[in-house]
Amino acid sequence: MRAAARAQPNIALVKYWGKRDTERNLPAVGSISITLADLSTTMRVEFDETLAGDSLRVNGQPSDAMLPRVSRCLDAVAGQERSRATVVSESNFPIAAGLASSASAFAALVVAADAAAGTGHGREQLANLAGMASGSAARSIYGGFVELANAGDHVAVATLCAAEDWPLTVVVAITASGPKVVGSTQAMETSRDTSPFYARWVEQQSADLDEARAAIGAQDFPRLAAVAEHNCLKMHSVMWASRPPMVYWNATTLECMEAVRDMQADGIPVFFTIDAGPQLKAVCDPSAAAAVRERLETTAGVEAVMVTGLGEGARLLTDG
Ligand code: DP6
Numbered sequence: 001m002r003a004a005a006r007a008q009p010n011i012a013l014v015k016y017w018g019k020r021d022t023e024r025n026l027p028a029v030g031s032i033s034i035t036l037a038d039l040s041t042t043m044r045v046e047f048d049e050t051l052a053g054d055s056l057r058v059n060g061q062p063s064d065a066m067l068p069r070v071s072r073c074l075d076a077v078a079g080q081e082r083s084r085a086t087v088v089s090e091s092n093f094p095i096a097a098g099l100a101s102s103a104s105a106f107a108a109l110v111v112a113a114d115a116a117a118g119t120g121h122g123r124e125q126l127a128n129l130a131g132m133a134s135g136s137a138a139r140s141i142y143g144g145f146v147e148l149a150n151a152g153d154h155v156a157v158a159t160l161c162a163a164e165d166w167p168l169t170v171v172v173a174i175t176a177s178g179p180k181v182v183g184s185t186q187a188m189e190t191s192r193d194t195s196p197f198y199a200r201w202v203e204q205q206s207a208d209l210d211e212a213r214a215a216i217g218a219q220d221f222p223r224l225a226a227v228a229e230h231n232c233l234k235m236h237s238v239m240w241a242s243r244p245p246m247v248y249w250n251a252t253t254l255e256c257m258e259a260v261r262d263m264q265a266d267g268i269p270v271f272f273t274i275d276a277g278p279q280l281k282a283v284c285d286p287s288a289a290a291a292v293r294e295r296l297e298t299t300a301g302v303e304a305v306m307v308t309g310l311g312e313g314a315r316l317l318t319d320g
Helices: 067-078 101-117 123-133 135-141 184-194 198-217 221-240 251-265 286-297
Strands: 002-007 010-014 019-021 031-035 041-048 055-058 084-091 145-151 154-161 169-174 270-273 280-284 304-308 315-317
Touching: 002 101, 010 135, 010 198, 010 221, 010 270, 010 280, 019 184, 031 135, 031 198, 041 101, 055 067, 067 084, 067 101, 067 123, 084 101, 101 123, 101 135, 101 315, 123 135, 123 154, 135 145, 135 154, 145 198, 154 198, 169 286, 184 221, 198 221, 221 270, 251 270, 251 280, 251 286, 280 286, 286 304
Parallel strands: 055 084
Antiparallel strands: 002 041, 002 315, 010 031, 031 145, 041 084, 145 154, 169 280, 169 304, 270 280
């Protein structure tokens, strides 16, 4: 009745923004991401029929705020009649700062809960269960370059290209470490309800997905860079044009973007992407990783820089 699992966050290159079914948390658009290697969340789940309720500790602290979401996810995996659980989560990177900590957390949670409860869900089912808790978490079940597609009443998720087949490097520039101002669930609703660009965003997504899939298939870095930056800026345009507007960037985010532009002008193979938070993620060829790291580290306002390769999907830990 006890198991532990580990998963890494993923960074979307073609973004998920908007829901077509809020009840089941189904995305309005498909997405393509890369699963990271070195940032991870470890989840330990123990079901115990003598417990009166679930409990959750995140990085050593009780976390009552996240507990209802975790309990709902455990219900989805193991059924409403399940025993109550003790859940312990540990991440080796700042949580709730636009670094997709919910993706690695829920991906690891469903894998650990499935093993602890002995439910034996398949990988595709685990991805759907993780996605019900947090849309992007479905992608962290898989490693490397991952595509999530809408398929009727569920999502179909698969690896397009393994991490070792195209080993890119991601340099994350931390420009602020506090929690985000508006959570992405709420921000997506505001975008759908108020942004004049939302419908166009949804309409154009399949073209961006086709382009990114082709770029990944051909391992064509400039082609992937162009569509990823375009898709990122388009998503943020949807947010900026919402009422109230949602601007996740700060001045340092823009400084970092300019640094990436300068490096591109110097012929360095690098591009940026930004999620619902102020951090900038620079994706580059491993040969450029040292230069990109140094450039972002010395950009005014950057608090810290993390460097990681691409990694595998969520998995059970045998040391429990
Ligand atoms: C900007 O997966 O956090 O990172 O399903 O409401 O939990 P919920 O949203 P979440 O949204 C991620 C949004 C994004 C883009 C992406 O990862 O595709």
